[in-house]
Amino acid sequence: KRKIAVMTSGGDSPGMSGAVRAVVRSAIAMGHEAYCIYEGYEGLVQGGDLIKKMDWEDVRGWLSEGGTLIGTARCAAFRERPGRLAAARNLIVNGINGLIVCGGDGSLTGADLFRSEWPGLLEELVEREELTKEQIEPFQTLNIAGLVGSIDNDMSCTDATIGAYSSLARICQAVDYIDATAASHQRAFVIEVMGRHCGWLAVMSGVSTGADYIFIPEKPPGEGWEKQMCDIIARHRKLGKRKTIVIVAEGAIDRDLKPITSEYVKKVLVDELKLDTRVTCLGHVQRGGTAVAYDRMLATLQGVEAVRAIVNAKTGRPSPMIAITENKITRKPLVEAVRMTKGVAEAIKNKDFDQAMKLRDAEFDE
Ligand code: ADP
Numbered sequence: 001k002r003k004i005a006v007m008t009s010g011g012d013s014p015g016m017s018g019a020v021r022a023v024v025r026s027a028i029a030m031g032h033e034a035y036c037i038y039e040g041y042e043g044l045v046q047g048g049d050l051i052k053k054m055d056w057e058d059v060r061g062w063l064s065e066g067g068t069l070i071g072t073a074r075c076a077a078f079r080e081r082p083g084r085l086a087a088a089r090n091l092i093v094n095g096i097n098g099l100i101v102c103g104g105d106g107s108l109t110g111a112d113l114f115r116s117e118w119p120g121l122l123e124e125l126v127e128r129e130e131l132t133k134e135q136i137e138p139f140q141t142l143n144i145a146g147l148v149g150s151i152d153n154d155m156s157c158t159d160a161t162i163g164a165y166s167s168l169a170r171i172c173q174a175v176d177y178i179d180a181t182a183a184s185h186q187r188a189f190v191i192e193v194m195g196r197h198c199g200w201l202a203v204m205s206g207v208s209t210g211a212d213y214i215f216i217p218e219k220p221p222g223e224g225w226e227k228q229m230c231d232i233i234a235r236h237r238k239l240g241k242r243k244t245i246v247i248v249a250e251g252a253i254d255r256d257l258k259p260i261t262s263e264y265v266k267k268v269l270v271d272e273l274k275l276d277t278r279v280t281c282l283g284h285v286q287r288g289g290t291a292v293a294y295d296r297m298l299a300t301l302q303g304v305e306a307v308r309a310i311v312n313a314k315t316g317r318p319s320p321m322i323a324i325t326e327n328k329i330t331r332k333p334l335v336e337a338v339r340m341t342k343g344v345a346e347a348i349k350n351k352d353f354d355q356a357m358k359l360r361d362a363e364f365d366e
Contacts, residue, residue, distance in 0.1 A: 002032045003096045008068040009040035009103035013163025015295035016068035016149045019102050021059035022303025039071040041078035047090030064290045088121035098310035102147035105341045111144050118142040143313040145306040146321040146334045154198035156340035157332040158323035165294040167286045171205040182243035188275040190262045194286050195249040197345045202249035211245040215252035215260050218356040230272045301329045
């Protein structure tokens with residue numbers, strides 16, 4: 001009988017609670033004990049009441065919930081070794097030797113670092129006389145598995161992250177609302193959506209709502225884009241379109257890495273095309289609301305797979321990140337997925353946009 005803990009960390013996303021529910025219930029169904037670590041790594045570092053044993057009924061109704069019902073946080077202490085020593089101690093004290101982290105690339109980096117320091121952390125705790133040799137004896141390995149919770153769909157090696165489709169649905173709904181007023185007044189709307197290094201929400205919402213033009217960080221427009229954008233929009237108007245929708249990812253940039261702001265796009269539309277233009281920044285509504293069916297499915301299937309991965313883990317094998325590729329739930333090497341994801345941001349910084357797109361799309365063999 002194993003004690004398996006689950007936590008959510010980093011930015012919240014719809015479906016995280018569903019993933020927690022799936023982990024808790026499948027751990028129990030497979031004959032193990034389930035624990036929740038509240039408030040992300042903060043709960044792991046502080047321990048005490050923030051680590052709770054969960055029963056089947058404790059997660060009732062969690063499947064459809066938005067955000068995360070066990071809290072999430074950014075935790076500076078976990079970035080330092082003393083914080084991770086405290087975290088290791090709290091796991092041992094609670095008898096936990098399997099940890100499932102649902103978060104973004106930062107959270108999964110932290111999880112892998114933690115595992116790589118095992119069992120060194122325990123030996124140090126014995127030296128400090130915080131734990132005894134007998135106490136650490138049964139905990140020589142720590143198994144971890146990563147679940148990706150993020151609205152941005154910004155993780156390499158997986159087709160979708162938990163929360164991305166809920167956020168996309170919310171954006172489409174908001175654009176539909178704006179469409180009605182835009183068409184009534186023949187207005188142009190510049191709509192800003194989330195995505196700092198990742199244009200997935202902008203591209204997919206643009207495709208799903210028939211936007212006229214889209215700006216994303218991975219593929220900045222070339223010089224003279226203002227004229228190109230205006231020509232396209234003018235053509236659409238000439239064909240009888242009564243509204244204009246331009247979608248800007250929050251991390252949109254030009255080829256010199258200068259941010260392309262919604263206000264600037266608006267100015268271009270007003271100055272060049274004399275369009276009555278408004279800016280709408282969708283902000284945190286994109287994170288809210290219940291999880292759509294896809295995210296409930298993803299959270300549930302991946303949560304079950306994460307528990308399986310922990311239970312069947314072999315010593316010496318790399319930690320898995322639970323992914324979905326070509327509609328199948330898969331396991332990918334967590335370190336590689338994180339490395340490629342960080343590579344996208346690096347490539348953008350280095351103006352190597354082809355490489356950014358490649359790292360986003362790349363296939364990765366296990
Ligand atoms: P996300 O998981 O959404 O990418 P962050 O990058 O803020 O969000 O990471 C969430 C938390 O994960 C951080 O507050 C920190 O506690 C932990 N973390 C992130 N990067 C590291 C790291 N390199 N080493 C240790 N812990 C980390």
